[in-house]
Each structure stands twice: as C-alpha cells, then as structure tokens.
Amino acid sequence: MMIESSPNNLDLRVGTDAQSERIGGLVFDALVKKDEHYDLQPWLATSWEQPDPLTWIFHLRDGVQFHDGRALSADDVVWTIESLIDPAHGNLITSKSGNFASVTSAEARDRLTVVVHLKHADAGLLFNMSDGLFGVVPNGSGRDFGLHPIGTGPFRFISGVQDKEVLVERNPGYWAGEPKIERVRFAVVPDAITTALELQKGSGDLESNAITLDMVHALRNERNLATETGPSSVVVYMNFNVQDPILRDRRVRQAIACAIDRQAIVDAIWRGKARLANSLLPPEHWARAADSEMASYPHDIDRAQRLLGDAGFPARKDGIRLHLTLKTSTDETTRLMAAILQQQVRSAGIDLQIRSAEFGTFYSDVTKGVFQIYALRWIGSNEDPDIFRYAYGSASFPPKGGNRGRYSNPRLDALLQDAAGSSDQSERRKDYVEIQQILAEDLPGIPLWYPDNEVIHSQRVDGIKPIGAGDFDYLRSASLRTPH
Structure with a gap:
C-alpha cells in the first residue's frame, strides 16, 4: 500500500497526523469503535456506565493479548489514560492531553474494570477513546514507545524506516478474528504521479486518496485495477x-x-x-x-x-x-x-x-x-x-x-x-x-x-470498502484473490 508520508509517531497517544492514526489504528485497539453513523460501539470495553456525571466505569474484554503475549488488563488502560494527563507517567508530551483535560485520575478496580474520575462532566470523552484517536498501550510504555509500538490490534508492527516504509504483519491471535492478509508494506511515495505509475505497473496494490482525481479517472480503464468510491467525513x-x-x-x-x-x-x-x-x-x-x-x-x-x-x-x-x-x-x-x-x-x-x-x-x-x-x-x-x-x-x-x-x-x-x-x-x-x-x-x-473517498486497488485485492474518515480499517477483512 502506498502512502504519501511517513507516520510522525505510531504511538496513538502522540501521533495526530493521518498516517499515524490510520496505521496506528491497525496496530492498536481502542476502548470503543465508531460505526458508520459515528455512534460508539463496544470494542476493548464490552460495556460502560456513568453512575454520576463525574464517573465512568469501563468493563474490559477478557482474553485479549498484546502482540508480545502479555494479557490486556485494567492496569494497561489506566496507564494509557494516566500517561495522557500526567507527564510523570512515561514522560509523555502530547497535544492529545487536551482531549483528557477533564480527567482527574483513572484506577483499576479489578483486573477487567477501569474507573475514570472527572473534574467536570465531559460528554466528548468517550469519543476521544475511540479508534484512530486512542490506542491502549502496555503498562509502563514511555515516550519512545512509538519507535517499536506493541498493541492488541489486528496487525503487529515489524519495522519502520523514515520516509521509506512501515511493515506490519497479521496478529494470528487477534481476538476479533485473524486478518486474511499476511503482511502489509506501507511504502512512502510522496509523488502522486509515481503512485499512479506503480499501480499501473502492478508494483503497488493499493492507494487511498493519495492521487489526483485526474489520475483516478485515467486509471479507471486499467484492467488490473478497480476503484472504490464513497462519501467522506474528511x-x-x-x-x-x-x-x-x-x-x-x-x-x-x-x-x-x-x-x-x-x-x-x-x-x-x-x-x-x-x-x-x-x-x-x-x-x-x-x-x-x-x-x-x-x-x-x-x-x-x-x-x-x-x-x-x-x-x-x-x-x-x-x-x-x-x-x-x-x-x-x-x-x-x-x-x-x-x-x-x-x-x-x-x-x-x-x-x-x-x-x-x-x-x-x-x-x-x-x-x-x-x-x-x-x-x-x-x-x-x-x-x-x-x-x-x-x-x-x-x-x-x-x-x-x-x-x-x-x-x-x-x-x-x-x-x-x-x-x-x-x-x-x-x-x-x-x-x-x-x-x-x-x-x-x-x-x-x-x-x-x-x-469523496477514492481508493484504487489491484484486482488481486478483494474486500476493499472505504468508509467516512478514509481510514485503513478495511485491511482487517480484505483478502488476496488466488491467481488462476
């Protein structure tokens, strides 16, 4: 898959650029997940309640593992939140701390229960814990965590070279179902013309909103390519x-x-x-x-x-x-x-x-x-x-x-x-x-x-369905056709 620029930081506590949030969204899981109408659905949190305006209680999914085999627990969620509101936790400096300005503290009530205490009511807090914006990191993750990120998501990080590529491979133990694609190389190709030529030659399989509409139009008649279009929230x-x-x-x-x-x-x-x-x-x-x-x-x-x-x-x-x-x-x-x-x-x-x-x-x-x-x-x-x-x-x-x-x-x-x-x-x-x-x-x-979302892909890739924000979520379920 060809992307326009390197992600600034794959640690979703820090990265705010599109590539960080899109690739990071495959490496990490959030507490809740947006559906196609932007309503929030259970994800790592199976349920939640607000006993009063200043308290949120989250119940976590059991049996989820990080890519290194560690079991996800409430301590990891607490560390993730605390590191966003208190620089002493991991020495983190991030603009996303503003999203959690209402939070006083987070605590683990038991292995799978997280209690979040607020200074004041904050109706937008749940959205800030959703996919792309938030990813649960292991307890103790510090400021350099983005260089070798470890999440619970469908793909695990293998390597990254600035201005060249990011390599991920499927997480075989993913709790929501193992991805069908074994490995994805996100190749950094800043030039739109080069991206279009790579698709035309077959040396690139996929691009998402990275080339001009004139180029999209010109590639529509290529037999080895397909175009998927949909309205965008971007x-x-x-x-x-x-x-x-x-x-x-x-x-x-x-x-x-x-x-x-x-x-x-x-x-x-x-x-x-x-x-x-x-x-x-x-x-x-x-x-x-x-x-x-x-x-x-x-x-x-x-x-x-x-x-x-x-x-x-x-x-x-x-x-x-x-x-x-x-x-x-x-x-x-x-x-x-x-x-x-x-x-x-x-x-x-x-x-x-x-x-x-x-x-x-x-x-x-x-x-x-x-x-x-x-x-x-x-x-x-x-x-x-x-x-x-x-x-x-x-x-x-x-x-x-x-x-x-x-x-x-x-x-x-x-x-x-x-x-x-x-x-x-x-x-x-x-x-x-x-x-x-x-x-x-x-x-x-x-x-x-x-x-509009415009995704061009080779015919050997199947199951590409672009949605609102233009993220790469479809790679969770996409597959490769068997050549005849």
Whole structure:
C-alpha cells in the first residue's frame, strides 16, 4: 500500500497526523469503535456506565493479548489514560492531553474494570477513546514507545524506516478474528504521479486518496485495477494565524473567503467529487448547523474588495492590496489547490505566496504557529463536535490541542464548556449551532469541502470498502484473490 508520508509517531497517544492514526489504528485497539453513523460501539470495553456525571466505569474484554503475549488488563488502560494527563507517567508530551483535560485520575478496580474520575462532566470523552484517536498501550510504555509500538490490534508492527516504509504483519491471535492478509508494506511515495505509475505497473496494490482525481479517472480503464468510491467525513480547510498583524482583522479573513470560488476548485481538481463544507462537522452529523443558520461567503470579488478597503487595505496602482503566504505540504492535490487559490485571490488584490514543504517540516511549522495561512485536512476527529474545542478553544493552543492559529473567544469557550457538561443531546445541539455561527462570522478558518473517498486497488485485492474518515480499517477483512 502506498502512502504519501511517513507516520510522525505510531504511538496513538502522540501521533495526530493521518498516517499515524490510520496505521496506528491497525496496530492498536481502542476502548470503543465508531460505526458508520459515528455512534460508539463496544470494542476493548464490552460495556460502560456513568453512575454520576463525574464517573465512568469501563468493563474490559477478557482474553485479549498484546502482540508480545502479555494479557490486556485494567492496569494497561489506566496507564494509557494516566500517561495522557500526567507527564510523570512515561514522560509523555502530547497535544492529545487536551482531549483528557477533564480527567482527574483513572484506577483499576479489578483486573477487567477501569474507573475514570472527572473534574467536570465531559460528554466528548468517550469519543476521544475511540479508534484512530486512542490506542491502549502496555503498562509502563514511555515516550519512545512509538519507535517499536506493541498493541492488541489486528496487525503487529515489524519495522519502520523514515520516509521509506512501515511493515506490519497479521496478529494470528487477534481476538476479533485473524486478518486474511499476511503482511502489509506501507511504502512512502510522496509523488502522486509515481503512485499512479506503480499501480499501473502492478508494483503497488493499493492507494487511498493519495492521487489526483485526474489520475483516478485515467486509471479507471486499467484492467488490473478497480476503484472504490464513497462519501467522506474528511474536511479540507484553511486556517489563519489570527495573531498575525494582517489577519487579526476578521474582515481580511472574510474577504479571502469571498475571493475563493470553491465550486470552481471542486470542479477542476476533484472533478465534482466533493461536497462544499460550511462547518467542520460532516453534513449528516446530529450537531451540525444547517447552512442557512450560518454566515456564508459565496464567490464575490466586489464584496472581497470592499471588505479589504474597510480593513484599511486600499488597492495600489498594480491592484495589489496586501501580501500573504500560504503554507502547504508537497501533496500534489494540495499544491494544485494552492495554485488555483493564488490566482483567485489575486482578483481581490491579494498577492498570495505559496510555500510547500515535505509533510514533517510543514506540520512542525504549523504546530509552532510559524505561518500566516495553512491548508490541511481534519480526518476522523471532526466526527465529534469536540473538534470545536480542540481546534478553536482558548485552552487548546499547542501543545495542549490543535488551535494552531491562537484563536480565542470567551463566548465560544463558555458554549463549549456548557455543551461538554450536558448529557441532553438537544441542549448540546443548541450550543454547537451557536458555536458554528460564531466561527462562521469570526472565520478563524475556512471549511472548504468534503472530498469523496477514492481508493484504487489491484484486482488481486478483494474486500476493499472505504468508509467516512478514509481510514485503513478495511485491511482487517480484505483478502488476496488466488491467481488462476
């Protein structure tokens, strides 16, 4: 299988990039697992209850083993949680600690029972213990655990070479059923054209959303290949550094939104295979505000120019009003998108410079706040409304969360706290609708679109069914056809 970049850290307590969460999701098991409607189902935890708003009790599955033969117990779950909330446990520094900020402590009541104590009610905690976001590690696992991860998942880690490959093989004793595929090599192929050629030649078996839609279209007639398509929960977005002297004024951010013709980009790059996004939440989500409830920014160059003029940026003789820089990875689709954005916003008088870097360097800059604007995707974590706390809450500045643009709004923080403390879904929805209305007005970032899942695979691979977040979960049940 060909992937665009190396995972940053296969320890799911630390890794937040797509490759870490997708490959890590095969090596580790979570306490609960999302179904196709984003409802949470039993996994390593067979059941759970809340005797009061500040206490969760989890009952673990018996007979589960780590890849090294150790039996899973409550002590392992307790260590995993405690290491996320207390640096003394494993000396771990991770942005995911913010997901567990409500947790005071975890304790093992007996071998298979875990009790989690909270400082305050947190309705989003269970989602943060789900697949891709959370993986139970053995008791005592420290900060270098990601170099040689040991989980309970369907595949066990064999080796990894930065910028080259990650090798996993099936876990023959997997409690949920042994995978049919014996071994998977995740080959790092940053260049989309090379990925397409490897598929065409038959030297690569599988790619997931790693090549442009033009290439997908071109490969449809290859007899040795098949394409699987489905709607996606992944959202492509742009984010602003709101501490920046130019971007501090929301009228500038709104002007950029007006200058972008999103549908034209979807038609040009995605061949229409994407849905426009006005929120980070997927369209089907229970907490998503309706488009009619939020401020919108249809393509309107005149409005963009008025907003920039009002913000104190008159047009010079050459028509340019201001200069900005957009940082992206070297991903081919993202670079194409950036090139079109550059042309579109120039019509409003914005000179947009593009700075592309390989993913590790780009992501490092993003988390350090070394950017004016960047483009990325939320993958999986936007299937829970807690994404708004993680991405835009005042307490979520890195390394404690993903609020990389340093946006802060007291009303938004109060609504987030209220929503997290309520178990009434209709009340939570009211809070989240207002949160989305504030974000649509302030525009610390621009949700762009939800691209369809496009997976191309060789005909010798069977059972590939892509789902919402674009994860690699189908490798659990996929098989290889016997050659005739």
